[in-house]
Amino acid sequence: MKKKGVKAVIPYLYFLPMAILLAIFVIYPLYSLVATSFTKWDGLSAKEFIGMKNYVKAFRSEKFWYSMKLTFVWTLLSILILQPVGVLLSVIVEYVVKRRRASGVMRVLFFLPMLMSMVAIGLLWQLIYNPSLGLLTSVLSKLNLIDIMNPPNLLGSRSTVLAAAFIPTIWQWSGFGMILTSAAMMSIPSELTEAAAIDGAGKFSQFFRITLPLLMPTIFLGMTINMIGAFKGFDMLYAMTAGGPANYTTLTSIFIYKLSFTENKFGYACAVSVILILIVIVFTMIFNAAGRKIDERFT
Template identity: 35%
Template sequence: MGVIRSRKAFLAFLLPGLLFYIFAVFYPIEESIRLSFMEWGGIGEKTFVGLNNYIQMFHNKVFYTAFLNNLIYLVIVVAMQLGIGLLFAVMLTYMTKHVTLIKTLYYVPCIVTTVAIGQLFRSMYSTEPMGLINQFLQAIGLENLVTSWLANVSTALAAVSIPEGWRFTGMYMVIFYAALVSLDPSVYEAAKVDGATEFQIFFRIKLPLIKDIILLTLTMCLTGALRGFDIPYLLTNGGPGNSSELMSTYMYKKAFSSNQYGYGSALAVFIIVESILVVFILRKIFMTEEEKEARRMKREKRRRKDK
């Protein structure tokens, strides 16, 4: 099969996808940025207000509550999805039977609809009738811990974070498993001969070798958690009070419930900037010495050309 070398042929294949990406991603972002400088209720003329929406945002207590809640939500979701996903992937590498079946079973929650997952956990958290979690606590003699998990200010945020963490654990398990089984066994078999333990092999050999996969999954998981919306909105709608309010639910309420599209767009822009910063910081942290040296050499060449 011949290799396509014509630039026109490349453009012909790339153009449909590129156009779709521009209209589906860049155009909405551009509209959000433009609307963030406007005051608009959805009908009538838009009024330019400059940075007023951003000033209002940074002077609003609910914004800071939502931001802090988002950080806690992010920690719980990332710990579950990546921590448990990696643990299960490592355990799978030591299994010889029914690996495909287990991967399939753990992956199923990823393809279940959000509404079904929300309803499942709502019934598990309930007190009337008694949900599975409260029944379990009663069965082991911890009746004092029985509570309405979604209506309790102290537990609502964790209660909406756990379903999202559980939902995609299987997906990250499959990704980590594929990365681990693709490694050359001779590398860590040689380490075993030299007396290395399983823990040493895992932390000093396997993890560094799948560093790129860890960066990819961290990026996916963090940006996904920063944009988390559907399950928290379905379970609590940010309540009780603002105890489980996230940036995305707060933005949705302001834009589509209160018809403050300018203020809602300012919140959306903040979420976009937040996600970009996370990706930038992750790339800085995971950058190898070779990449740092290559960038330094490029900067040196540019300086010489400028001179």
């Protein structure tokens, strides 16, 4: 009887390495995050319990709301732009370009920026946007579109910095959207489009009436991935603008980092982190529910 009990436990040992590391490095920090969010803490001295004060402070802080607004805009741009551009690239590579070799080469080239770390991307685009020596200034002035004596500083002014900072993200992640879409396109049985072709459907209507609906779950999946990535959006922005000029690109993630590691307001930063993860959870749940609906409808 006892032997049987021991035997039933053995399979659970397979979870042990993961369970230990998850407990120490994910679950305990998560608990600690919530606990610290109710305290005043400079990172060194003892934590002082202050109840909900950090949360009240956040909701009354203009900087907090501004970072939230930026995060929301950044996330919305990521959801709406990255995957559709990827689909467009995929259509070009798989449909418009006829020669298979050319398609292969283009797939590799469009995917290339995905190999760079987001930090490297941020640094490279810093050089591209440099008002006096950047690639953009030189190209635009050669085309006579700007005055070389007075070049725009896209990363330096409030009105342009967010758009300018977002373009490298498109540059990098559209290649990912393309790969995702192309993989899904290849799994569509060719009988479907062939049958439509026999019925007299042109390439255009084949795509819009058969391929695109079948791609919808994948497109939505790409959007979900970009949504999650946008909430993280730290590396590239921090390397490129460090949240500036002023705090015009200080997304909530950068706001948290600055609060803790330059201002030593660890308790407050924890409260903002808790708010952020709650928002991420809500968004993820909405997207998962919508994803299930789309899966049901289109497959």
